[in-house]
Amino acid sequence: MSGMISQLQASRPTDLDAALALLAEAGDPWRPLAGGTDLLVEAQHGRLQHRRFLDLSGLQGSLGGLRWHADGTLEVGALCTYLQLQRDARVQAEYPALCAMARLVGAAQIQARGTLAGNIENASPAADVAPVLLALGARVRLQSAARGVREVALDDYWTGYRQTVRGQDELIVAVLVPPQPFGPHAQWSRKVGTRSWQAITKVGIAARIGWAEGRIVEARIVAVSMAATPCRVAAIEQALLGCSGEEPDLAARIATAQQSALRPLDDVRSTAAYRATVFGRLVLQAVCETKGAAGDAGKGGSAA
Amino acid sequence: MNIARPVAARAHVGHSRPRPDADAKVRGTAPYVDDLPFEGLHGATIRTPIARGRVTGLRFGDLSDLGADWSEFAVVTAQDIPRRSAKDGVDPNLVALIERDQPFLVRDAFEHMHEPVALIAHPSLEVVRAAAERVEVVVEALPARLDFRTAGEDAVFKTITVRRDAGEDADAFAAELAACAVRVEGVYETQAQEQCYIEPNGMIARVVCDPDDLPSPERPSVPTWPSKPFRVEVEGSLQCPYYVHKALCSLFALPEDGVRVAATLAGGGFGGKEDYPSILAGHAGLLALKTRRPVKMIYDRAEDMVATTKRHPSQSRIVTGHDADGRLRCVQIDCRMDGGAYVTLTPVVLSRGVIHAVGPYEVPHVRITAQAVHTNTPPHGAFRGFGAPQTVFAFERHMDRVATELGLDPAELRRRNLVVRGGTLAVSQTIEEPIALEAWLDEALDAFDWRGRRARAEAFNHEAQVSGVARRRGVGLATFMHGAGFTGSGEDYLASKVKVRATAEGQLEICTAQTEIGQGSIAVFSQIAADTMGLQLADVAVARPDTDQVPNSGPTVASRTSMVVGHLVARASEDLLGRLERAGLLGEADARPEGEALGEDVVVGERPSAMVQGRGWSYRPEALRRALAAAAASGDAEIAEGWAQYERPPGGAWDDTVYKGVAYGTYAWANYLAEVEVDGLTGEVKVLDFLASQEIGRVLNPLLAHGQIEGGVVQAIGWALLEDCVWKDGHLTNGNMTNYVVPTAADVPPIQVRFQESPYAYGPWGAKGIGELPMDGPAPALLNAIAHATGIDLCALPASPERIVAAQLAAEEAR
Structure with missing residues (x-):
């Protein structure tokens, strides 16, 4: 049953404590509102589940921007937009997959408003940037008035279709991306939508594949639009370990591992058969291209 | 008197003249139907929830959380429409198009999902939209036919056959085919396509009626149908003003002058605003008639996509x-x-x-x-x-x-x-x-x-x-x-008419029923008329398509606007030129002297077409402007208006039966x-x-x-x-x-x-x-x-x- 936008309530606190105090209130939950790029679509389609909205735009001071920790961890503030992220030179150098996907979110207007934290909390199985964060081993920092701060690995953050571990008194305050052990060349992602831009992913992959001496020594493979949430595919990750990428039966091994782990659906955007076939091919492409990149990087290194 | 030499020329045709309507559209200042100043009620449509069945009732849900009450709403159903028209005896609820089988509002049985069942209106757009979702259409389901490829012959409602030579006879054709060196077979399928015009369908309706038929403090509620003559006026986004006009005359059993249809600027059509606006205009008109107040109905994108027409699979x-x-x-x-x-x-x-x-x-x-x-x-x-x-x-x-x-x-x-x-x-x-x-x-x-x-x-x-x-x-x-x-004799049946008229300012105004849907008809008509008369583009204007003001030049469809109606614009301009000459408003003294430059990019010696004499640029532009102003001042339509009606080009005919x-x-x-x-x-x-x-x-x-x-x-x-x-x-x-x-x-x-x-x-x-x-x-x-x-x-x-x-x-x- 849909209500009317004029009946909705919004509050715009200007410090974090006030925001957390509102979230801790009993009664109708407050829904945090950052870029609004998902929320306004829900409103337009009459699908808003909430009646109270916590406008975070007054918290730029505490939740905006990017910071680098001494250990090389990237801290992305909850109000950091895709545009701010992709414009940062160090992010471009160290997390190229993150920048590449940030450039494919919606269009320029969406990238200027949408936030990484919002992309995580929206918990769409077709998310663009959140799966890359999962492949890179990111953590989510939550804060509440009563419980203080806690950090949750993205692996554990989504609990089901559009479900997260966030309590209704909690707010995402930052996303933490650790330094990458295999550098930029191990990162690989690809989004397959029906058109070039402004597309919703019908099948996608985000991966980190570490190579040493021509063998895969680490694989984090994230499937997009293949399950209720973006998810790592442990069976494929294990199947890839130790591989050289030259195995003649590699495609079959990936397919077998995938079959046991993923059950994609037929829906309005694509078919289960297409998703299953193309995802297997994307894994293989990720293996080949990260291997090539690792090799080129190695050569570059020896030449230097 | 005809002093003009056949100087046919073109200064505008063939050149990339800008669209007069472009500037406001590019700046975002051009008013579309939803941008027009409006005071009145907002309408919404209640639709069938399944593909086929019978409607057995309507349930109006609770609105208290919206701060509203159903007594504030006007509701129209098919019961508000008489079963027999006082005008022609047929059911006025059936839209007048090729066949009369589609109802404005479902009476009982329905044939597709999202078919309109009831209309509601309220002063608040937000309230009417939320309330529409609280109305449940109670139905009895009937089996639906959903695949046209496998549907039986009983589902076929139109068959067309083309036969040539051996094709006239099945056996002879089979023999010819068997004798061919190579035979290739194939099955090809195409899907539905949505027009996706930028502006969804939208319409505003007003009813003009006798004061006796208006509600008053003594008589707060009046019958839907007025007792005395009334008029229905609509304006909206559409391609074919006279299609809508015909549909409304039939629905409301009104004479031709009892209905006025005016086109607003249209944000695209692509055919999607050819037949559907008749239904939306009928809906807005019914609500306006019931309430005696202006009613605006604008579809949002979702409603426009699920409920209106697409390309045939x-x-x-x-x-x-x-x-x-x-x-x-x-x-x-x-x-x-x-x-x-x-x-x-x-x-x-x-x-x-x-x-x-x-x-x-x-x-x-x-x-x-x-x-x-x-x-x-x-x-x-x-x-x-x-x-x-x-x-x-x-x-x-x-x-x-x-x-x-x-x-x-x-x-x-x-x-x-x-x-x-x-x-x-x-x-x-x-x-x-x-x-x-x-x-x-x-x-x-x-x-x-x-x-x-x-x-x-x-x-x-x-x-x-x-x-x-x-x-x-x-x-x-x-x-x-x-x-x-x-197709075929279709243009003969349409018998399109175009009028051009002189204005007091010494301009030429082109009056057609063609709507500018992004194709550039205003620019092209202006170029054609200016070159036929010998005017500058600034001397030519295109009237708003409004059935009170423009003749029926047919629908804005079928790639016919420039070719068929544009040709009528040239002929009507030619007609007016002749009238100005015969009235003595143009004479020898006004002729452009032999050898006088016609302007930088004027090409001499090309005729507009075989049916137009092409005497444009025979007169000085200032003489033409003076003649137009004088013709307008005369108040005599015989002098101030030029007309043209479609004539079939010579050549063979089309036989629809074979x-x-x-x-x-x-x-x-x-x-x-x-x-x-x-x-x-x-x-x-x-x-x-x-x-x-x-x-x-x-x-x-x-x-x-x-x-x-x-x-x-x-x-x-x-x-x-x-x-x-x-x-x-x-x-x-x-x-x-x-x-x-x-x-x-x-x-x-x-x-x-x-x-x-x-x-x-x-x-x-x-x-x-x-x-x-x-x-x-x-x-x-x-x-x-x-x-x-x-x-x-x-x-x-x-x-x-x-x-x-x-x-x-x-x-x-x-x-």
């Missing part, structure tokens, strides 16, 4: 027989189109599809049977191309499959079969105009470097295969034509070429390059003509590769711009547009219609290119990544 079975060298001897086509729940415009769509089904080829023996079928989906309707894109896709895809079968270059196969002047099309129409299809084909092939590109694509693919790269390139062609104007004869007065002829790259991993297709070459008689405005072609190509790329209507139980499940995927700028290749000009004697300065043409060719050109790239022989649209990957897997399985 189609299936064509083609069997062709050829000589060993590829020459066509026999064509058999069995075609079906899905009409949806009601007849609406489907018979005409089917007709146009049939007439274009064999393309610009000479075939001795033809046997076409085409059927329109009812299903329980919203009626399919007009969309740019109007049946032709479906059959052109089928035949042009088929021609490439024939070329593969024969081992012939696809362009060579076409060249061997092109009709020549004096030759005959499948519908037994002899081509009288000078055409040079072979030369035009060669020109297009050369401009695209057809052979070189094909060879380079094949080399690229070989290299890719060797190096394990999944990308493949291919180059494809489609050769086709499109007839402009109404589908033979002059189907269209003229055709535009085209060759479209595409190069694609297919990603073998994902099945995604990227269009690398595109060439659209066409003969269109005369280019009236190069910039606008390029725009028409480019826009049509992009719309057709969407249909060919991306757009698909996903139906479930008669409901469109992707009725939003998120999941109904139209191309963006990033999906559009460079488009090279080329024109040949072979003037048509009965179009203004020789112009033919071009609005629909570019929708016909891209889909087959692209799928032919995909087949060249990959060997994947797709015969159904869209060529989605899912279809391409499924075809790869099927091919692997077969190995």
